[in-house]
Amino acid sequence: MTIDQVAAAVGVNRSSVSRAFSRPEMLSPETVARIREAAEKLGYTPNHSARALSTGRHGNLALVVPDVANPFFPPMIRSVQNEADHQDYCVFLGNSDEDPRQEEKLLGRFSGQVEGIVLASPRLSDERIRAFAEVKPLVLINRDVAGIPRVLIDSGSGVAEAVAYLAQQGHRRIAYVSGPSSSWSNKQRRAAVKKTAAELDLDVITMAAQVPSYEAGQRAVSFVLEGGATAAVAFDDLTAQGMLAEFRERGVRVPRDVAVVGCDDVVGATTYPALTTVSNRAGEAGQIATRLLLDIMTTRAVHDVRYVLETHLVVRETTAPAAANRRQG
Amino acid sequence: MTIDQVAAAVGVNRSSVSRAFSRPEMLSPETVARIREAAEKLGYTPNHSARALSTGRHGNLALVVPDVANPFFPPMIRSVQNEADHQDYCVFLGNSDEDPRQEEKLLGRFSGQVEGIVLASPRLSDERIRAFAEVKPLVLINRDVAGIPRVLIDSGSGVAEAVAYLAQQGHRRIAYVSGPSSSWSNKQRRAAVKKTAAELDLDVITMAAQVPSYEAGQRAVSFVLEGGATAAVAFDDLTAQGMLAEFRERGVRVPRDVAVVGCDDVVGATTYPALTTVSNRAGEAGQIATRLLLDIMTTRAVHDVRYVLETHLVVRETTAPAAANRRQG
DNA sequence: CTGTTAGCGCTTTCAA
């Protein structure tokens, strides 16, 4: 069913049908009604590709994330979609699998059929990101590349609070269990741990980079124990959860023997003991990023925005005064 | 940068350029090389919309799910994307928010620019689903509509196992905490509970339909307790997790005082106590559905496929012999 | 093997 068939049915020119949908105010209300009615009856739907070819607008957005299954992202995906939906945009979702090459491939595939891209926690080089941003409006989430609009969740602030809290509880040696080395969030968290620890004169040991997962957390436990830390800050909740399980497995009591704090607050209070963690604002980040993108797309003005969302420590049950302290008390 | 500019630069006809990309075997290797090189140098990328308009192929798929944030779906999303990726398809993701009207809207928006649709756990009526399936290749996940290709995760088999296991442990009165009433999975699970309970001569009380969530689980606890059940089967793990928390909150010990079993195995062994549940095959379902879809898209033959994946009980730590039993023993 | 040509369905000046 094309525009011409509708036009023929109503007895008007194809341009009138076109206008009845895209510019109804240019037509007499009566004609619009007649056309719409006929279109409805005939089951006419405008052809997206034809419109896109003609106008250069596809009405699509792309969102690329490293791992859909990481609980950090779903709320973000949801809010991006929601925001896009309000403006009648469809969104492509891409999963890079934490792989820069896959990310590049997806971006390439998408860029031909979207008006803008939201790129979350990219693993690509700054250079490549810049290259894509030059071709299409692009906004970054959790990656700080100068000149490219970005919204950053400053988990550093929350992590710093966590370390300070741990210090206050008497912990003198803490472990940081790293996430992916190419991750901006990981750099930020590690830096916050080190900086705050230095200020408070704490020892810190850092476990090497790894893809965040439950299993990664389990593997981290030996490192923490052998390193002699009494508290651990994990890259994220998933990792922390794996640690909790492995500690339990080994008969190490949390928080009595060792304190653990997660990051991103994705498991809520659903662990046992309920996980002390750093709040997450992924949903908000997605919303803001999408609005920013939509704005850039319409105004075509790329202001060098750098939106940062602060986070905070959420104290629950996996932190307690250091064992050494208790013995003395 | 269009095909004509490349053609001009190389000194060939536009169709040769077109063929250099879509049908290289029709050209002399030398010409192909010359064209590709020039295209590369000029930074030419084929225009998706133009190609789609001309061929009727968009190279896109759509996946619509009720709730991205429900941990049941991410693995499915991931496998659909993965499968699509192998065939160079891009995938649109839609979130219906458990709302039939939103689902309808999304489907409408997508159908103009995709070659096929995977519709997971739809909340739409059979009639509407059929209408969409008539227009575009469509495969269903977890919804049984005759004549439309579908892949079903038979959680009924696992739930039946769960009830039988509970009976064997001495439970005589069990509660089923329902999910959404429009959900095929819910109907199936409830039916399995009732049927198996009847066969084993158990009492069963059923809590009214609700959108599955942690909070829904918390609310269900009163119902279970007041109903006098010694074991509860929850619609899904999320709900079960909420129940676990609320039972703990009220000082009711699991599994000593009450047994709880989840469904879908999305939280793994990460709860405490580790949740007894019914296995989930969402990832596989997504993969199979996508392959089916791709197959239908190419062959254009819609065979009435009904693919069912069996599930099983995964016994962990939230089930134990009924308290009454223990007292007697 | 390569060129010619006629569209794909829609939007958009420009006229009327």
Add this chain to the structure above:
DNA sequence: TTGAAAGCGCTAACAG
């Protein structure tokens, strides 16, 4: 307020 006509960039017969 409506019609006519020229493309948008690409593909696909059909010739040669």
